[in-house]
Amino acid sequence: MDSSSRENMQLFCKTSVHPVERPSCKSEYPSSSEKQPCCGELKVFLGALSFVYFAKALAEGYLKSTITQIERRFDIPSSLVGVIDGSFEIGNLLVITFVSYFGARLHRPKLIGGGCLVMGVGTVLVAVPQFFMERYRYETYSFSNSTFNLSPCLSASNPELPISVMEKSQSQKHNECETDASSSMWVYVFLGNLLRGIGESPIQPLGIAYLDDFASEDSAAFYIGCVQTVAIIGPIFGFLLGSLCAKLYVDIGFVSLDHITITPKDPQWVGAWWLGYIIAGVLSLLAAVPFWCLPKSLPRPRSREGSSSSSEKSKFIMNDDTDFQASQGEKTKIMEMVKEFLPSLRSLLGNPVYFLYLCASTVQFNSLFGMVTYKAKYIEQQYGQSSSKANFVIGLINIPAVALGIFSGGIIMKKFRVGVCGAAKLYLGSAVFGYLLFLSLFSLGCENSDVAGLTVSYEGTKPVSYHERALFSDCNSRCKCSETKWDPMCGENGITYASACFAGCQISTRTGKTTIFYNCTCVGTSTPQSGNSSGMGGRCHKDNGCPQMFLYFIVISVITSYTLSLGGIPGYILLLRCIKPQLKSFALGIYTLAIRVLAGIPAPVYFGVLIDTSCLQWGFKPCGSRGSCRLYDSNAFRHIYLGLTVILGTMSIFLSIAVLLTLKKNCVSKHRSFRTKRERTMNKSSTKVKKENCATSDHSLQPSYWPGKETQL
Structure with missing residues (x-):
């Protein structure tokens, strides 16, 4: 031409x-x-989306690792920490529905890039309170001057002792009350996490749908599995970063560490929780760059050019910009999208498979969110481990098992070409076996530490009931001790005392960061034979087989995490294949919204409220208001934490069974409808053939009949 x-x-x-x-x-x-x-360009998008998932998952994992650090730094209970943790989902709630619905019709890569910028700013904002708060103060009887001997047990009979050390003047209390107001700066942490949730809202629904639109059917599950696997690698680095920062003192760079008398094993220790948020925020800002260079749409694979499984084939997306603008204005386009919103929502919620799967996932994520949020805290309180070690174990051992499980699920779906019913079976099976393994953790707990007046009597002979708990005893009755003070001391008898004052100690000396107390009347009372009445600052370590139990806990926890995560990708594929293609992005948005609102927000809160009920000793702020918990009942903590997780998991299993039964019922009804339609088609074809045969037969008789008739006429 x-x-x-x-x-x-x-x-x-x-x-x-x-x-x-x-x-x-x-x-x-x-x-x-x-x-x-x-x-x-699809692989470029895959790489960019994977990096975004890594950045946001790193920030989320780091937040989970700093739960106890934030609780101690701002002196707040676990329930309030749960509210801070849930603010991320609250941010999603504000915009996720509109972003997922209208974003599918707009430039999705640029929307994801803008979300990354907002997410990065919010992550950095979380760390801002550290630079405006007063320096962290912890309760202690020790002084930086090692030559100064302080008697923790101050009494009226010893007028020469510095009473002002124990009893603060009114001016000091007034100043402390003013500085106590800085603890309300946790609101900035709440707002930063809220902003981070707003920025994250377009990443999951638009990113996953974009991949599924332009990838081949065989590669879609594999690509999604890769993204989800990278998303699990993020928390690994998040928890490892949390472990590293937990070893650094909270005010590192602001105060001289030579004057810090506590160590990372001390229950009052607060690590540099703010440092990781700055690192995670910078990564989120960098992740936004590639998305501004990607096109609105990509070439479709040949295997899906004639398929209607992609949302790009919908009536909203199939026309290009030139065609659409030639027929209607942009204003008309928006009005049509608004009119289609409620019908699309009714279509989704009216789908029984989608609705049941949504309920099952919501209940299961309640279980998982609550478990993950307080897992580091559970390890600390149950097995007596430091915050740094708990984060290290979760990041290096537990989360890789989750990543491997998600990746294995994607490989299984791709290799065996598992259908929708097969995906539902795999999703159900992983939940059943996972929670059965989880039940064994009930037997892997540690008993309460021996704490005088709280878990055992001062004589150390029997456990005390709720009504018998009292920190005061005859051995420390002459000491002027504060019930609100928590500076634990480990006696030579293996019993922990709320403070050296409650142990009745008369003399204290400090060498380096180690404080030793002597002439402790309460310690001597419980050990009358040896008469040893000394002790050392800090809680006594659990030695009743607890380290061995901790190893068993790690093994079972790893296997359980792998089993539960194995159903992650099958669940995603089930979600994408059980709804109309044009509603794919919207379905993912509603799914994410339900998870955020009904699981991500309430689960950390009510888990924290129930965990607070197991507190044995509360801390108090300088003005007298209640602060964070100092000591938990290990048995009650274990039963609440594990029991609530199992109950929610069992409920999700029953809902998953309903999903599978509904799928099978739909498959049977569709098969019968197909057979009926086929039989009708075959009958019509048979009738048509018979009529044609009859017509052919009549036509063959016409030459002999009509001439005769004409003859008769």
Whole structure:
């Protein structure tokens, strides 16, 4: 074809208004100036989306690792920490529905890039209170001057002792009350996490749907599995970063560490919780860059060009910008999308498979969110481990098992070409076996530490009941001790005392960061034979087989995490395949919304409220208001934490069974409908053939009949 003919045909293609003529013209007579999309842009998007998932997952994992650090730094209970943790989901709640619905019709990569910028700013904002608060103060009887001997047990009979050390003047209390107001700066942590949730809202629904739109059917599950696997690697680095920062003192760089008398094993220790948020925020800002260079749409694979499984084939997305603008204005387009919102929502919630799966996932994520949020705290309180070690174990051992489980689920779906019913079975099976293994953790707990007046009597002979708990005893009755002070001391008898004052200690000396107390009347009372009445600052370590129990806990926890995560990708595929193709992004958005609102927000809160009920000793702020918990009942903590997780998991299993039964019922009804339709088609075809045969038979008789008739006439 000559150049003039080609130009005429291109002009015809541009001016043609027929919706079918134009694509055919483009395919047969491509313009020399038309920009051909790069075949590797999907992989660029996959890499960029994976990095975003890594950045946001790192920040989320780091937040979980700093739960106890934030609780101690701002001196707040676990229930309030749960509210801070749930603020991320509250941010999602504000915009996720509109972003997932309207975002599918707009430039999805740029929306994801803008979300990354907002998420990065919010992450950095979480660390801001550290730079405006007063330096962290912990309760202690020790002084930096090692030559100064302080008697913890101050009494009226010893007037020469510095009473002002124990009893603060009114001016000191007033100043402390003013500085106590800085603890309300946890609101900035709440707002920063809220902003982080707003920025994260377009990443999951738009990113996953974008991959599923332009990837082949066989590769879609594998790509989603890769993204989810990278998303699990993020918390690994998040918890490892949390472990590293927990070893650093909270005010590192602001105070001299030589004057810090506590160690990371001390229950009052607070690590540099703010440092990781700055690192995670910078990563989120960098992750936004690639998305501004990606196109709105990518070339579709040949295997899916004629398929209707992609949301790009929907009535909203299938037309290009030129065609749509030629027929309607942008204002009309928005109005149509608004009108379709409620019908689309009714269509989703009216789908029984989607609705049941949504309920099952919501209940299961209640279980998982509550468990993960307080897992580090559970390890600290149950097995007596430091915050740094608890985060290290979770990040290096537990989370890789989750990543391996998610990746294995994607491999299984791709290799065995598992269908929708098979995905539902795999999702159900992983939940059943996972929670059965989880039940064994009830037997892997440690008994309460021996704490005088709280878990055992001062004589150390028997456990005390709730009504018998009292920190005061005859051995420390002459000491002027404060019930609100918590500076534990480990006696030579293996019993922990709330403070050296409650142990009745008369003399204290400090060497380096180690404080030793002597002439402790309460310690001597419980050990009358040896008469040893000394002790050392800090809680006594659990030695009643607890280290061995901790190893068993790690093994069972790893296997359970792998088993539960194995159903992650099958669940995603089930979600994507059980709804209409044009509602894919919207379905993911509603799914994310339900998880955030009904699981992410309430689960950490009511888990924290129930965990607070197991507190044995509360701390108090300088003004007298209640602060964070100093000591938990290990048995009650274990039963609440594990029991609530198992109950919610069992409920999700029953709902998953309902999903599978509904799927099978739909498959049977569709099969019967198909057979009935096929039989009707075959009957119609048979009837048509018979009529044709009859017509052929009559026609063959016409030559002999009609001449005779004509003869008779």
